[in-house]
Amino acid sequence: MVAKPSAENILKFYSLDELLNLIREKAALEAEGRLAEAKKHLSDALNLIGGGWKEKTTAPRETEEPPAVERKPRGPRKKAPLGQLIQQVLGPQPMKIDEILTSLQSLGYKSKSKDPRRILYLELTKQVANKTIKKLGRGMYASK
Numbered sequence: 001m002v003a004k005p006s007a008e009n010i011l012k013f014y015s016l017d018e019l020l021n022l023i024r025e026k027a028a029l030e031a032e033g034r035l036a037e038a039k040k041h042l043s044d045a046l047n048l049i050g051g052g053w054k055e056k057t058t059a060p061r062e063t064e065e066p067p068a069v070e071r072k073p074r075g076p077r078k079k080a081p082l083g084q085l086i087q088q089v090l091g092p093q094p095m096k097i098d099e100i101l102t103s104l105q106s107l108g109y110k111s112k113s114k115d116p117r118r119i120l121y122l123e124l125t126k127q128v129a130n131k132t133i134k135k136l137g138r139g140m141y142a143s144k
Contacts, residue, residue: 082123085109087132090143094136097121 010019082104089095089103101120113119124141127133134144 082109082119083127083132086120086123086127087143090133090141092142094140094142096139097124097141100124100141 005013014022085104085107086100088107089100095103097117097120101117104120111119124133124135128135128141132144133141136142
């Protein structure tokens with residue numbers, strides 16, 4: 001058994017940083033001991049109920065390259081942005097929102113929204129703010 005130094009000797013020979021490091025080392029050793037004990041209890045309990053438990057090892061793995069996965073190349077984007085479609089549909093003649101929506105649908109526009117009129121209205125509002133189209137009245141739009 002190791003003899004413990006007296007409190008006077010400890011204060012004489014060790015700085016505060018050295019004492020803190022010693023405390024950390026002791027705490028780490030105690031934590032490792034508690035962890036090993038907990039692992040043993042867990043392993044015993046699992047063996048009793050029929051399951052086994054193996055601790056993961058951190059041994060380096062062999063460097064095997066995974067097999068190459070063939071991926072289909074992505075094609076060009078098939079959908080045009082709503083803003084571009086609106087500019088294609090609108091002409092110098094004023095159109096109502098329902099007319100614009102039916103024209104967009106004839107071009108192939110599909111919305112996943114439950115209310116596509118609202119999406120159209122929001123996009124029209126953006127286009128008016130950007131001054132790419134003009135609002136002629138309530139629900140009436142035309143190109144510039």
